[in-house]
Amino acid sequence: MKIFVTGHSVTKKLENQIHTIWYCIPASDHARLITAAEEKFFNECDTRRVPVIALLTKTDTLNGVAINELRNEGLNMKAAKESAGEMEKQLLHNLEKRMIEMLGACKFPPRSSLSLGNMHEESFDCADILTTTTDALEEKALEMLLISTQQSNILLNIKWAVK
Numbered sequence: 685m686k687i688f689v690t691g692h693s694v695t696k697k698l699e700n701q702i703h704t705i706w707y708c709i710p711a712s713d714h715a716r717l718i719t720a721a722e723e724k725f726f727n728e729c730d731t732r733r734v735p736v737i738a739l740l741t742k743t744d745t746l747n748g749v750a751i752n753e754l755r756n757e758g759l760n761m762k763a764a765k766e767s768a769g770e771m772e773k774q775l776l777h778n779l780e781k782r783m784i785e786m787l788g789a790c791k792f793p794p795r796s797s798l799s800l801g802n803m804h805e806e807s808f809d810c811a812d813i814l815t816t817t818t819d820a821l822e823e824k825a826l827e828m829l830l831i832s833t834q835q836s837n838i839l840l841n842i843k844w845a846v847k
Contacts (some may be wrong), residue, residue: 686729693734694789707794711801712742714749714779718772718786726790735820738787738794739813744801746775796820 692702709722726736742763746804750771754764780799798816802808 688728689731693732702734704820705731705734706739707736708739708741709783710742711779712745714746714775723790724790726787731793735795735821735822737781737816737820738797740757740780740783740797740799741803742801743776743799746772750775
């Protein structure tokens with residue numbers, strides 16, 4: 685992978701270039717630390733000018749974790765479901781903070797990060813990931829290319845037209 689990323693980050697042909705790397709880290713195992721593979725990537729893989737965005741995926745699974753923790757504290761299922769929202773937010777905050785701290789300490793940390801949940805739903809809105817990706821790009825030509833291909837996302841187009 686390191687050879688692929690390095691080679692495709694410096695190639696001259698636009699169609700063979702990597703423009704952004706979305707490095708997905710699942711939140712479904714909320715207690716885990718950064719894996720050896722993730723640590724190796726962020727310490728050894730110099731992506732040069734290609735931004736890496738760490739995506740914390742499956743954050744919607746934290747709701748089940750929160751419900752289970754509240755049930756273990758003695759709440760019945762109905763009360764646990766009603767109270768899970770606040771605990772879910774706290775679990776996500778702690779996980780995001782831990783991920784940012786650990787990856788930030790690496791030699792080649794991600795340029796940005798984003799938490800995503802419910803990506804499996806048909807109504808999932810890609811606006812946040814498009815905005816984060818556009819913000820991470822350093823080359824104006826690539827920013828404009830991404831924005832122009834996102835005609836369906838009028839808010840992203842307006843934001844970058846004003847910028």
